[in-house]
Amino acid sequence: MELLSAEEISTARAVVAAMQAPTPTLRWPLLDIRLGLRAWVKHENHSRVGAFKLRGGAVYLHELMQREPRLNGVISATRGNHGQSIALAAASHGIGATIVVPHGNSVEKNAAMRALGATLIEHGDDFQQAREHAARLAIECGLHFVPSFHRDLVRGVASYWMEFFEASAADPPEVVFVPIGQGSGISACACARAVLGAKTRIVGVVSAHATAYRDSFRAGHVVEVPVTTQLADGMACRVPDDEALALIRSEVDDVLAVTDDEVAQAMRALFADTHNAAEGAGAASLAGVLQQRGRWAGRSVGITLCGGNVDSAVFARVLAGAAA
Incomplete structure (x- = not known):
């Protein structure tokens, strides 16, 4: 995928603005002290669906309905936040949404x-199996299949990175840590950075128990890797997207991996220092900073709390200090 143009992002921001006000970009003194640096936190957990995905769904469905105004309905696969985004956007256009999730998904x-x-269907043991089933159902039922990575999804997500870079301009981050699920978040970050001419470095963060994007980043081609994460379901990618990988390899400085235990530590830190709840993937950015904080001591960094949709029982165990 090529980088987005300024016009593509601008028109997407207008679509997103009709559904979602800008979310906060904040500094938290306790978090700065913990990290020994200056951390800008983008709070996408404050969106209408508790995660950044709302933005991509809004733009994707807007463009889709312009092309296919008589569309019967859409179908997609998710571990949760993408599905909420598509369900909300579909409802706003008066059409149905079917979402396929793997068995054992977040209650x-x-x-x-x-x-x-949304009409919810449970199928398969992981996201990849759910996605393949959704693609088959799309053909069988005459529904439009919404992918997990697409240029219009990235356009919507880029709106939050534009907000982030604009809000942190007084002390521009030298680096931003971005979780990688299927790739829209980090791709959007790279596109917003390019449009604004920011010099911020981008470091991707994957789960150490779902390393497909890190391994593919290093290999230079798509590498399929089993998924075993128990906490960071938003990063549970087994097969990377070709287009996303190409853009990540072109624009991202490095990709590191964080364990479920490191993610749990970051979830606890976010709650203690900001009193915000983070799901596993939503805390992965901070987990990456915690892992690398010695390298960035005293400097300005960017963190995205990209989702707060953690099951109550899971969050209670994490806060109690249970092993991931």
């Missing part, structure tokens, strides 16, 4: 998708 994310009007 509360499933409930949230149903509450947004």
